[in-house]
Amino acid sequence: xxxxxxxxxxxxxxxxxxxxxxxxxxxxxxxxxxxxxxxxxxxxxxxxxxxxxxxxxxxxxxxxxxxxxxxxxxxxxxxxxxxxxxxxxxxxxxxxxxxxxxxxxxxxxxxxxxxxxxxxxxxxxxxxxxxxxxxxxxxxxxx
Numbered sequence: 001x002x003x004x005x006x007x008x009x010x011x012x013x014x015x016x017x018x019x020x021x022x023x024x025x026x027x028x029x030x031x032x033x034x035x036x037x038x039x040x041x042x043x044x045x046x047x048x049x050x051x052x053x054x055x056x057x058x059x060x061x062x063x064x065x066x067x068x069x070x071x072x073x074x075x076x077x078x079x080x081x082x083x084x085x086x087x088x089x090x091x092x093x094x095x096x097x098x099x100x101x102x103x104x105x106x107x108x109x110x111x112x113x114x115x116x117x118x119x120x121x122x123x124x125x126x127x128x129x130x131x132x133x134x135x136x137x138x139x140x141x142x143x
Contacts, residue, residue: 005085007068007130010077013054016128017068023101024087026061034072047073084123084131088138092119095136102126102134112136 009016014031021028035051053070066085071077089095099112099120105127112122112134120136 002065004065004067005083007066007085008077008080009054009068009070009128010079011053011070012128013057013068013070016126016130017054017057017059019128020066020102021059023098024059024061026059026066028057029060030056030058032056034070044074080129080131084133086133086135089120089134089136092137095120095122095134099124099134102132 007013007016017028017031020026032055033051034046034053034055037046037055039045050070050073055069055072057068059066059068087095087098089098096112099122103122103124103126106125108122108124110121110123112120115121116139118135118138121134123131123133125131
């Protein structure tokens with residue numbers, strides 16, 4: 001079994017995933033648009049302004065996935081609430097780099113700093129409205 005976070009965006013999924021791919025040294029595997037989707041029985045016709053929006057995107061980060069889409073036109077975007085994407089790094093310097101890049105233009109809730117469990121930890125909401133927690137270099141007990 002795998003668990004894969006699936007994010008919803010308000011029309012900026014492509015911009016967000018392009019940014020995440022760059023910062024996380026990840027690869028966009030798929031980015032399908034609503035105009036590529038066959039008509040859905042019982043659903044209203046797709047508005048013209050939604051055709052270029054992302055119906056499904058998949059980002060490969062190492063051997064893991066992050067998936068997302070723009071909210072479909074018949075489902076208003078409620079915003080993201082109650083969940084964060086947690087990233088763990090073996091090196092504190094890489095945690096610092098990713099924290100700085102992903103949090104730029106967003107809101108930092110807890111600046112990245114040393115904690116009792118890790119050399120680095122910080123929390124923020126990025127400019128796309130996604131909450132993140134960054135852990136770097138787990139502390140090892142002193143012998």
